[in-house]
Amino acid sequence: MSAPSAAGQSISIQGMDMYYEEYGQGEPLLLLHGFMGSGGDWALVFKNPPEGYRSLFPDLRGHGRSTNPSGVFTFRQSARDLLSFLDVLNIRQFKAIGVSGGAQTLLQMAVQQPDRIQAMVLVSGAHYFPKEARTFMRQFSLESLPRAEQERMRQRHRQGEAQLQALLQQAKGFQSSYDDMTITPPHLATIAARTLLVFGDRDPLYPIHIPVEMHTSIPRSYLWVVPNGGHGPIFGDAAARFAETALAFLSGSWER
Numbered sequence: 001m002s003a004p005s006a007a008g009q010s011i012s013i014q015g016m017d018m019y020y021e022e023y024g025q026g027e028p029l030l031l032l033h034g035f036m037g038s039g040g041d042w043a044l045v046f047k048n049p050p051e052g053y054r055s056l057f058p059d060l061r062g063h064g065r066s067t068n069p070s071g072v073f074t075f076r077q078s079a080r081d082l083l084s085f086l087d088v089l090n091i092r093q094f095k096a097i098g099v100s101g102g103a104q105t106l107l108q109m110a111v112q113q114p115d116r117i118q119a120m121v122l123v124s125g126a127h128y129f130p131k132e133a134r135t136f137m138r139q140f141s142l143e144s145l146p147r148a149e150q151e152r153m154r155q156r157h158r159q160g161e162a163q164l165q166a167l168l169q170q171a172k173g174f175q176s177s178y179d180d181m182t183i184t185p186p187h188l189a190t191i192a193a194r195t196l197l198v199f200g201d202r203d204p205l206y207p208i209h210i211p212v213e214m215h216t217s218i219p220r221s222y223l224w225v226v227p228n229g230g231h232g233p234i235f236g237d238a239a240a241r242f243a244e245t246a247l248a249f250l251s252g253s254w255e256r
Contacts, residue, residue, distance in 0.1 A: 010065065013084040014077070019065035020058035020085070023049035028094035029250070030056050030082065032102025034124075034232060036167050038064030038156040045239045050247055053095075058085060060105065062167060065158050073170045074180045075101070079108035083116070092116065095250045099123040099232050107183055110191045117193040121246045124199060124232045126206045127183035127214055129174060133205040137175040142168060188217035195221040196249045198242070200229025222254065 008021040021039060029050060033041045039057035049055045061081050062068030082105060086094060095118050098106040103125020110117050126133070142150055142164070157163045174180075195218050199211040208225065215223040224245070226233040234242040248254070 008065075011085065011088055013088060014061075014081045016061055016069060016081070017067045018058055018061070018081060018085055020056055023055040023057070024051070024053055026052040026054050028056065028086075028089075028091045029053035030058075030086070030094050030096040032058070032082070032096065032098035032105055033060065033063070034099045035060075035101030035171060036063070036153065036156075037099075037101075040064070040156070044235050046243055050243075056089075058082070060101070062163065062170070064156055067159075068166070071166060073167075074177075075104045075108050076112075076180055078105040079112055083109060083113060086116075093118050095119045097121040097123070097246055097250075098125060099234065100125055104181060107191075110193055110195075111183060111187050114190050114192040119194040119196075119250050119252070121196045121198060121249060122214075123234055123242075124203060124206065126181070126210045127188060128181050128210075129177070130205075130207065130210065132207060134175040136205050137172055140168075140171055185213065185217040188214060189219065191218050191221075193220070194249075194252070194255065196224060196246065197221060198224045198226065198234065198246075200226045200231060200233035202228055203231045203233075205231050220255075222249070 008019060010017040010019045031039070031042050033039055038059050042057055059066040060078055062073055093116055096106050097120065100123065103122040106117070106120050106122060107125060107127060110120065142153065145153070153164060157167065197211050197214055199206065199208065201208055211223055211225070215221050226238070229238070
């Protein structure tokens, strides 16, 4: 992406230092990466920061350049982190895009403070962990990834091997977590934001009945099922179409 309007910086919130980069001017747009990713991953989707927005690319707690002194990660806490981050920037209402763990953080934000998110795009983020996701988490390891992806992991997380190992342990720990991502359909029904749900029909973590239930429960929601799509079906050849569709949705043109 092109040079940011302000240099990347960190702010202290919720007992940690959150690193973020800010691009452009206009409506606030929050972009949240997936678990074990970083804010820089969005360069794989957007060649340039979206025009007409004040785009904010934070690193979630313990990811990239952000710290996590507690050593604990929950999506509820991640939501509190981001709401505090926006408070410090004096941003009340905003639009957002999140993928995987970033989408789950947005779900928690939308339930905790429903009046703040005007519109959001949730990619491969579910309201609970089904058995398929728990099986994947149990088997996940750095060694299971291609060498090129292992190297990208080390480049993303700038605080060394200890940081990467902590994230791996947290990811594996989600398999036995039953008190964090526990958003029921009645909770989903409280979400006020216009919501676009994007899921691959071949997602190994989240079977298709999950986004269907979310779509049925979230009042102002749309469902985009990507044919033959896996988890996070917005990268590579799919990036340009996703970027165009997501930005059209956020603009509000779908409800005019």
